[in-house]
Amino acid sequence: LSASFPQSVEPLLSPTRLTRTSLVVPVRTKRRHFIPPAVSAKHLTPDEHKLKARAAGIVVPYEPPERPINLACTAGIFDPYVPPEGDARLSSLSKEGLKQRAEKLKQSAASQLAIPKVKEYDPDFSTKTFPEKAQEIFIEAHNCLTNFNKQKLHSLVTERCYPEMVRGNRYNTIRWSFVESLEPPRVVQIRCPTMVNKGNLYAQVTVRMHTRQTLAIYDRFGRLMYGGEQVPKDVLEYVVFERHLVNPYGSWRVHGKIVPAWAPPQDPIIKTVMVPGPVLDPSQEFDEIQYEIPKPKQTQWYK
């Protein structure tokens, strides 16, 4: 993260002051009180420059052109959580549903190992109380997004997540509201990755939230672009929260979301979009009936 300049290229002095000798020549001229440096300049090689500077004892402080970069968040989600298939599909009364509900953190060993590491830096951390706080942060962040409160949003959302939330929305109006939470949120995974140095610990906690929300996005002219204001939707999300543990002023912030591969496709946007067609030879004709629009493969991705 810091590039250092080669040591050989050092600042040099003009040698005029160093080589000025007081020559007393008996000539009837006006005594010059100030002789400009350029008059008696001698051209020396860089090595001779260095020697003269060292002889005169003039030292210029060496400032390597480094810029300190503060890493307040990690670049991605380390070891992303793979949600089990059909997580919220089964009703909690059936046997499979109960089994799923009984899936606790204890399954994942790495998460269990990470908990004491987190408690070392944040003694108030607990898997029982954290999900509620996390949900509050989540709701507050989305409210700031609707109100364009960028200052507060930066404190609730990491630097990696901020552009993803805000991109393309500069001239759009977003109306979002949180209706209710269908299931109590719970922690599903904890990881403690390190960045750059070994001691630089971050904690990433994935929280599973099953909630009902309404979303409506209006474009620059006030026309509805996506969603509906009176249409609440059930949403199952795996939100990752992060905190820079080593920093005493760090706080839990939204870092990203994990979208599982089996997630139902999102609603289409209201307007029609042109998709680039196949590349044809001049002799070929485009067969509209036979051609199928390619759909993207459903994989897990996190954003």
Added chain:
Amino acid sequence: MAAQAVTGAGAAWARNLLSWARPERLLASCSISLLSNIQTRTYQQNVGRWEKKNRIVYPPQLPGEPRRPAEIFHCRRDIKYSKDKMWYLAKLIKGMSIDQALAQLEFNDKKGAKVIKEVLLEAQEMAVRNHNVEFKSNLHIADSFSGKGHYLKRIRYHGRGMFGIMEKVRCHYFVKLVEGPPPPPEAPQTGFDQAKEYVQQLRNRTIIHTL
């Protein structure tokens, strides 16, 4: 730091050295930049008023309101062409749909036609990508005009040692695209309409200051 290292003769000489031994000045001669001199701010040119019109955001419309048509403002600055010659082309395409305008400009022989065509294509692309316009052909040109750009002055040499000041002209071109079909052209006023107006004027006459 320099004070510690000076071992030369004379405290006054050392103080003189200190006064001008500023690292920035020294390094400037050797073309190496200090950390403190690195400028990370980029200065933008002045954004014109026409470009700023693309930044206004309207409040969301209520469900009962008629759909507001999208308006896209685009311009190109300092085109090497005369504003008076550009005006003819701007007046030609004003009021046309964008497809018709592009067709007319493609087969026009003037130099400005090529430039305006590029500008229209850029604006169309911007509309679809950034301003939530659904169909790229569903745009018409509501407003198109040219303005004076920055002129340069040069000398034009005449005979007999006479000279004239030549102006290298440049112009700006502004266009406003609005979503929707182009408005129907105004029907020319017929004699019958004129007669109706005349009769109406006669009927509107009243006598003032009476009972």
